[in-house]
Amino acid sequence: MRRQKLADLRATGFDPFRASVSPTHFSQEAIAQYVDEQDNTVTVTVAGRLITFRVQGGSSFVKIQDQQGIIQLYFRKDVIGEERYLVFKKQLDLGDLIGVTGTLFKTKTGEITVRVESFTLVAKALRPLPEKWHGLSDPEQVYRQRYLDLIVNQESRQRLMTRSRIVSHIRRFLEDRKFLEVETPVLQGVAGGAAARPFQTHHNALNTDFVLRISLELYLKRMLVGGYDRVFEIGRNFRNEGVSRRHNPEFTMLEVYQAYSDYRGMMTLVQDLFRSLCTDVLGTSQINHAASGETIDFAAEWREVKYKDLIREKTGNPDWFSLSKADKIAGAEALGLKVDPAWEDYEVTNEIFGKLIEPKLIQPTFVTHLPKELCPLAKLTLDDPSTIDVFELIIGGMEIAPAYSEQNDPDVQRQMFEAQAGEEVQNIDQDFLLALEHGMPPAGGMGIGIDRLCILLTGAESIRDVILFPQLRTTAADSK
RNA sequence: GGGUUGGUAGCUCAACGGUAGAGCAGUUGCCUUUUAAGCAAUUGGUUCUGGGUUCGAAUCCCAGCCAACCCA
Numbered sequence: 001m002r003r004q005k006l007a008d009l010r011a012t013g014f015d016p017f018r019a020s021v022s023p024t025h026f027s028q029e030a031i032a033q034y035v036d037e038q039d040n041t042v043t044v045t046v047a048g049r050l051i052t053f054r055v056q057g058g059s060s061f062v063k064i065q066d067q068q069g070i071i072q073l074y075f076r077k078d079v080i081g082e083e084r085y086l087v088f089k090k091q092l093d094l095g096d097l098i099g100v101t102g103t104l105f106k107t108k109t110g111e112i113t114v115r116v117e118s119f120t121l122v123a124k125a126l127r128p129l130p131e132k133w134h135g136l137s138d139p140e141q142v143y144r145q146r147y148l149d150l151i152v153n154q155e156s157r158q159r160l161m162t163r164s165r166i167v168s169h170i171r172r173f174l175e176d177r178k179f180l181e182v183e184t185p186v187l188q189g190v191a192g193g194a195a196a197r198p199f200q201t202h203h204n205a206l207n208t209d210f211v212l213r214i215s216l217e218l219y220l221k222r223m224l225v226g227g228y229d230r231v232f233e234i235g236r237n238f239r240n241e242g243v244s245r246r247h248n249p250e251f252t253m254l255e256v257y258q259a260y261s262d263y264r265g266m267m268t269l270v271q272d273l274f275r276s277l278c279t280d281v282l283g284t285s286q287i288n289h290a291a292s293g294e295t296i297d298f299a300a301e302w303r304e305v306k307y308k309d310l311i312r313e314k315t316g317n318p319d320w321f322s323l324s325k326a327d328k329i330a331g332a333e334a335l336g337l338k339v340d341p342a343w344e345d346y347e348v349t350n351e352i353f354g355k356l357i358e359p360k361l362i363q364p365t366f367v368t369h370l371p372k373e374l375c376p377l378a379k380l381t382l383d384d385p386s387t388i389d390v391f392e393l394i395i396g397g398m399e400i401a402p403a404y405s406e407q408n409d410p411d412v413q414r415q416m417f418e419a420q421a422g423e424e425v426q427n428i429d430q431d432f433l434l435a436l437e438h439g440m441p442p443a444g445g446m447g448i449g450i451d452r453l454c455i456l457l458t459g460a461e462s463i464r465d466v467i468l469f470p471q472l473r474t475t476a477a478d479s480k
Numbered sequence: 481g482g483g484u485u486g487g488u489a490g491c492u493c494a495a496c497g498g499u500a501g502a503g504c505a506g507u508u509g510c511c512u513u514u515u516a517a518g519c520a521a522u523u524g525g526u527u528c529u530g531g532g533u534u535c536g537a538a539u540c541c542c543a544g545c546c547a548a549c550c551c552a
Contacts, residue, residue, distance in 0.1 A: 001506065052515085059512035076512065094505070108513050131491040131504050133516040138491085140547045152491090242481095245549085338552095462548095473546070 005091045006124045016121040021099025023047045027064070027071035030104065034112045039105035046071055046114060047099035047122065049151060052132065055089055061113075064098065065151070072113040073100055079117060088119065094132075095125030095151075143470050156465075163454045163466055165281045167234060170254060170450075173273055179230040179256065184219035186212055186236070192429040193217030193377070195420075196239040199249075212238035216255040217377065217445070218432045221406065224443055225435045229259035234450065245462040246398070249471050252450040257406070261444035263378075263389050266403035267304075267366060270393060270446060274298050274364070282457060289396045290459060294362045296396060302364040308387070310357050310367065311349055320349070321386075346373040359397040366391040376416035378404035396456050403446035410436035 009016060023045050025033065030044040048064035048071070058077040063070050077085040092098065102116040130136040135153045142149040142156070149156045171181065189208075191198035193215030201210050216233050223231045234254045243249060258265060278285040278298050285299035312318050315331055323331065325345045332339045332348050337355055339348055349371070361367070369387040372380060378388035389405035407413050413436055417428045454466035464470035 054514060054518090055511085056514065056518080057511035059514090061514045063515090072515085074513075078512080107515095109515070111513095111515075113513090128490045128505055131516095133504065134492040136491070138487090138547085140487090141491090143547090148491095242552095 002093055002124065002126050002128075005093065006126070009087075009091055009121070009124075014121075016096075016124045019120050019122050021045065021047045021120050021122050023066075023099060026068040027066045028068040030071060030114070031112045034104040034106065040103040040115060042104045043101065043117075044104060044114060045099060045101040048097065049125075050092060050094055050096045050098060051129070051151070053092070053094050058085070060089070064100075072107075072111055073102070073116050074105075074107070074113050075116050075119075079115065080119070084119075092121065093125060093128075095127070095129040096121055097123040097125070139464075140472070143464055143472055146468055159454075159458045159460060159465060160468060162281065162458050163450075166277060166454060166457060167252075167450065169277055169281050170234070170273065173276055174230075174232050174256065177230070177269075179232045179258070180228055182220070182223055182228065182231050182233055183235070184213075184216060184223075184233060186238075188213050190427060190429045191215075192427075192432065197241055199238050199240045214239050215447075216253055217447070218429055220255055220257050220445070221440060221443075222432065222435045224257055224259055224406075225438055225440045229441065230257070232256040243471060245464075246452070246455075248451065248463050248467055251463070251467075254448040254450055255445065256447075257443050257445040259441035259443045262405040262442065263368075263391055263403050263444055266444040266446040267391060269444075270401055270403070270448070271302060277457065287457065288459060289362055290461075291397065292362045296363060296456075298364060300363070302366060304366040304368060304391075306369045306387075307353065307367050307371065307392075308369065311352060314352055314357055344373070346371045350374065358394055358399070361394040362396055365394045367394060372416075375402075375404065376420050377407050377413070379407050380412075398452050398456065399449070400452055400456065401446055401448040403444060406440070406443045406445045408436060408440040408442055 006016070024030075025044050025046055027046055027048065030046050033042045033044060035041060046064065046066065048066035050062055051065045051070065052061075052063040054061045060075045062073050062075065064073060075085065075088055080088070098119055098121050100114060100116045100119040102114040102118075104112055105115050107113050130141075130148055130152050132152065136142055136145075136148050142153070146156075150160065175181070187201070187203070187210040189210065191211040191214045193213075194217070196214040198211035198214050201212065202208070203210055213235075214237055216235055216237070220231055220233060232254060234252060236250050237253050238250050239247075240249065241247065256266075256269070258269070261269075275285070275298060286295050286297050288294075289296050308321060312320055315335070317323070317331065320328070320331070325348065328345065328348045329339045329341065332352055335352060335356060337351055339351060343351075368391045369381055369384065370390050370392060372378075372386060372388045375388060375390060378390045381387045381389050391403050392399055393401040393403070407416070410433055414428075414433050417433070418425065421427050451463050451466055454460065455463060458466060460466050
């Protein structure tokens with residue numbers, strides 16, 4: 001039927017797919033042009049997708065949607081002429097893209113509206129839009145056909161636009177502080193900087209296997225060696241692991257490195273960043289955390305607590321860290337946890353942290369001085385070499401940002417890598433160690449998972465709601 | 481990887497072993513200031529796929545595919 005209308009239009013010598021329009025304003029800019037009490041004095045050209053269509057005989061109200069939102073248009077037979085009005089009425093469909101020129105006026109009910117003098121169809125929608133009232137709710141279609149979700153579901157439009165603004169704000173915030181944005185390789189010989197299973201790939205011309213990066217860290221530190229004292233990268237990481245409400249195989253990380261700073265400097269930086277995000281993007285310093293029912297208040301003082309103190313508090317045992325592994329396992333099981341006897345000592349303790357403590361930390365909390373086994377890239381704490389000079393920022397029960405005083409002693413770094421790699425020495429990034437031997441300045445570094453940050457700040461329930469095209473299984477429908 | 485739930489018209493959903501339906505969208509009329517839905521008429525289906533049980537299956541059973549949620 002829509003194809004028939006397209007054919008009819010082409011038969012008259014007009015092909016919408018060869019037509020265009022030059023809008024003078026976006027929808028909300030156009031509305032702002034209206035001068036009160038002065039109907040039909042300002043002329044604008046706007047363009048967008050037809051989302052409601054209400055014909056009332058010789059006059060009609062329709063709405064179009066563009067990037068900024070929705071604007072109402074008013075078509076009258078006696079303004080555009082009988083012939084054009086018939087084209088408007090018979091050849092246009094919901095979902096079509098049109099451009100119109102007309103004057104601004106205010107309707108009886110007070111809505112600023114374009115009184116259309118001329119219009120052009122610039123793309124014909126050959127398939128119908130999902131229903132306007134209920135929107136599109138089938139989650140599979142929401143994710144696979146995100147464009148439809150964005151057209152009909154206002155919350156999705158808003159949420160994903162907020163994500164764009166968050167990322168853009170972060171760039172400005174860091175650039176204002178003299179950080180340089182750099183781009184480092186996605187294809188790497190060794191996947192370093194984190195413990196995760198990488199995706200494998202192969203370069204034909206070089207006949208070499210590569211992995212997709214799992215972290216940005218080791219290349220950004222090479223930049224510190226190279227004399228870029230403040231660097232950051234916002235980039236995609238890839239981890240070949242499970243898919244869940246909190247995990248997508250490709251996800252976006254911000255990593256920031258600042259020479260002559262340390263993990264405490266990162267604390268200040270991240271608090272400043274959140275405060276400016278609250279002011280400039282969210283417009284509030286308080287957000288509701290649906291899962292806990294609490295209100296997260298970014299303006300209040302952020303709690304700082306040592307990892308070991310949290311464990312001692314949770315287990316009720318001030319001497320927890322001197323217990324034998326068997327006693328720790330017994331203690332964890334007494335708290336209701338399932339423990340694999342093959343786990344290392346620190347893994348048993350970390351299970352308590354991950355399962356029982358972290359989910360309860362709703363207000364912004366810096367957990368500091370984690371056990372050294374949890375990260376080989378940080379400096380050891382001077383007065384307790386079993387821990388490292390780091391924090392893990394927890395908000396809303398989620399890890400949002402880890403930060404370290406970065407290890408810059410090449411020999412200690414090598415030992416830490418070797419201890420971690422065990423038999424798999426080929427997985428050590430030797431070139432990174434070579435770079436460290438040339439001297440890396442002392443530095444603070446921090447990573448922020450952008451997707452999780454967006455979940456937190458937009459109140460989304462799933463990582464899929466803040467990623468435009470989340471990973472799904474491919475299906476035959478993809479080639480339909 | 482395991483468990484639970486779901487897949488019916490373009491979309492949102494009914495029908496729960498006995499003729500596949502509604503609302504919106506679409507189509508055809510009428511209607512010159514409307515706000516999800518004007519009034520009237522009307523079109524539209526391989527009920528995810530493949531087997532099985534049954535006189536009869538959207539419905540019950542088995543397998544598969546896809547998705548969501550929970551767990552690992």
